[in-house]
Amino acid sequence: MKVIDAENLWKIYNKRKEALKGITFSVNSGEVFSLLGPNGAGKTTTVKILSCMIRPTRGKVEVMGYNVPDECGKVREIVGVVPQEFQGFSDLTVEENISYFVKLYRGDRSQVDELMKTLGLLEYRKVRFRNLSGGYKRRVAVACSLAGDPKLLFMDEPTVGLDPRSRRDVWNLINEVKAKGITVLLTTHYLDEAQRLSDRIGIIYDGKIVRLSSPKELMEEFRKQTLEEAYLALMESLGDSS
Numbered sequence: 001m002k003v004i005d006a007e008n009l010w011k012i013y014n015k016r017k018e019a020l021k022g023i024t025f026s027v028n029s030g031e032v033f034s035l036l037g038p039n040g041a042g043k044t045t046t047v048k049i050l051s052c053m054i055r056p057t058r059g060k061v062e063v064m065g066y067n068v069p070d071e072c073g074k075v076r077e078i079v080g081v082v083p084q085e086f087q088g089f090s091d092l093t094v095e096e097n098i099s100y101f102v103k104l105y106r107g108d109r110s111q112v113d114e115l116m117k118t119l120g121l122l123e124y125r126k127v128r129f130r131n132l133s134g135g136y137k138r139r140v141a142v143a144c145s146l147a148g149d150p151k152l153l154f155m156d157e158p159t160v161g162l163d164p165r166s167r168r169d170v171w172n173l174i175n176e177v178k179a180k181g182i183t184v185l186l187t188t189h190y191l192d193e194a195q196r197l198s199d200r201i202g203i204i205y206d207g208k209i210v211r212l213s214s215p216k217e218l219m220e221e222f223r224k225q226t227l228e229e230a231y232l233a234l235m236e237s238l239g240d241s242s
């Protein structure tokens, strides 16, 4: 079953900036799909449209069978988002931040404890958000995104700026989320991460999808041992050095 189906999707900001120039891709139920591509390629724009934060300029978009943007009310009920810049309530504690989101989705108290447990936050429950390290802030972001029991989770660069240990923790989290049957759409700049986690990848370059494949297929195409090398070879073939 297709959880995301985007066909000829365009986004033009302020009637001038063509951020997405007709992208087409789909994501199947239960997979981890990673959007890769250089800065400014259109990854965040895609995530924002699919998660109903901004409207597409044109194109057909369906998320869990619902039309975007017409049925965004439904979509918001079943998706979770870890934004590129998650800002928790800085003066509230870990527990209060998570509780806020659980209440938004009319979940009960036990879910707050469950989420803190899953994300290894029980010890930090009374710590104010602003006093957490980057890795723990990210854990809170993930906990909040899971508050409504989403069927689909968007994570925009979830490991940027994290130390290696915290990155591993986030990788484990993504695998746990996947094991629960939740579909994950990820964006990342870290190709080792994408190779490790993704069932399939979509590479965006200048607002267009230039490859849709599995990490293995791309590595085979360019006869490389790692996704990073294959990605760099692809970028070179497109005349880009970034």
Ligand SMILES: Nc1ncnc2c1ncn2[C@@H]1O[C@H](COP(=O)(O)OP(=O)(O)O)[C@@H](O)[C@H]1O
Binding pocket: 013, 014, 017, 018, 019, 037, 038, 039, 040, 041, 042, 043, 044, 045, 046
């Ligand atoms: N609100 C906006 N208004 C105008 N241009 C934007 C806006 N948001 C993003 N852009 C532009 O759209 C392009 C794609 O941006 P983005 O989707 O954030 O890329 P990525 O996440 O791949 O780095 C970039 O050129 C960016 O500057």
Ligand SMILES: [Mg+2]
Binding pocket: 043, 044, 045, 084, 156
């Ligand atoms: Mg981005």
